[in-house]
Amino acid sequence: MAEPSSGWGMLPTPLGFLRLEATATGISRVRFCSDAWDAGYPTPVVTAALRELSRYFGKPQARFESPLDPQGTPFQRRLWGALCRIPSGEVRTYGELARELGTSARAVGGACRSNPCLLLVPCHRVVGKHGLGGYAGTTADAGLFTKRWLLRHEGVSIG
Numbered sequence: 001m002a003e004p005s006s007g008w009g010m011l012p013t014p015l016g017f018l019r020l021e022a023t024a025t026g027i028s029r030v031r032f033c034s035d036a037w038d039a040g041y042p043t044p045v046v047t048a049a050l051r052e053l054s055r056y057f058g059k060p061q062a063r064f065e066s067p068l069d070p071q072g073t074p075f076q077r078r079l080w081g082a083l084c085r086i087p088s089g090e091v092r093t094y095g096e097l098a099r100e101l102g103t104s105a106r107a108v109g110g111a112c113r114s115n116p117c118l119l120l121v122p123c124h125r126v127v128g129k130h131g132l133g134g135y136a137g138t139t140a141d142a143g144l145f146t147k148r149w150l151l152r153h154e155g156v157s158i159g
Contacts, residue, residue, distance in 0.1 A: 007043030011050050013057050015146055018119070020053075022046045026067030029116045032136075032146065053119060060154040061088050070116045075103070079111040086125045089154045093129050113137040124150045132158055 010033070011018045021029040022045045030053075042050065049066040056062045070080060079101060086092055094105035094112075101108070112123040118136060124147045127133050135147035151158050 007046045008040040009042035009046040009050050010040055011053055013053075015149060018053060020046050020049055022049070023069045026069035027117055027120055028069045028071060030118045030120055031116075032118065049120065056119065057153075064120050066120065068117055068120060070121065072111075072114060072116070075107070076111045076114055079108060080115060080117070080121045083112070083115070083121050083123055083125065086122060088122075089156060091125050091127045091151070091156055091158070093127055094133065095129055097126060109133070119150075125154075125156075127158055 006021070006023050008019065008021045011020070015032060017033045017035060019029075019031055019033050019040075020027055022043060026045060027049050030049075040046070045067060049064075052062060052064050052066055056064070064084075068080075068084075070077070072080065079097065082097060082101060094108045097108045098105045108126070112126050113134065114137075115121050115123045118124075124135055132144055132147060135143040137143075148158065
């Protein structure tokens, strides 16, 4: 029987469960969940990404090399590519990325907010000029707790 072209899997982390979803091309979605509702169907792409994310929670300098397939506009994909070049332990401001990409800080924030591959596309490494900014489309306590935790895990101290 042929293996399906897409898959999914769950990973327990210090911040809750991560659910990864993949197409035949690569990881298409990573998000936090409150609990694991199924074990998923971990294809080789999903299994490799789960292994990389598990390694990240033990050693935050671990690099992500799994193929990605996030769905978005050409601008979003360009920004997400720029985010992947920010090393662990470093941050960029929305304004710095806007200047690099020839756009506005607001556009950078919008593309970060729509990032479907949390952690693998490290939008948590983008901060405001005078503060933390948002995370995963929210400035609510839970989102900021997660962002602050991830940055501290990587050795970054932000308010």
